[in-house]
Amino acid sequence: MNEPLDWNAKTIAEFRANEGRVGGNFEGAPIVLVHHRGRKSGREHVTPTMYLPHDTEPDIIYVFATKAGAPTNPDWYHNLTAAGNGSVERGTETYQVTVRELAGADRDRVYAEQARRYPGFAEYERQTDGIRTIPVLELSRA
Secondary structure, three states, X not given: OOHHHHHHHHHHHHXXXXXXXXXXXXXXXXXXXXXXXXXXXXXXXXXXXXXXXXXXXXXXXXXXXXXXXXXXXXXXXXXXXXXXXXXXXXXXXXXXXXXXXXXXXXXXXXXXXXXXXXXXXXXXHHHHOOOOOOOEEEEEEO
């Protein structure tokens, strides 16, 4: 198994064994498991990612297609935006979501808040500067 897939599998198992909590570098961080269907393969995929809860709406979260500062967007981003929906495991609950990509000032405000809370996100943005703008997706309970 390659390293990212092995990390994902371990993180998913830890998340499920501990009611949505994980340790290591992500201890205490809000983690969600995003379920998405491959736009080419049609296969179901599960990707762990950090999220930012909406300020006032408990059924809205934001996820960030950082790919750890890589020059391309992650596959899960393409899958979710192509489908317009998916599902998430958040804590012990699994539910369907609709997907909306944020743009402009909305995107910038949400990303800036995530980078303020978790400085690694500022580094990802620095790494992609001039190459791509890291997408922010709003996931709303369907």
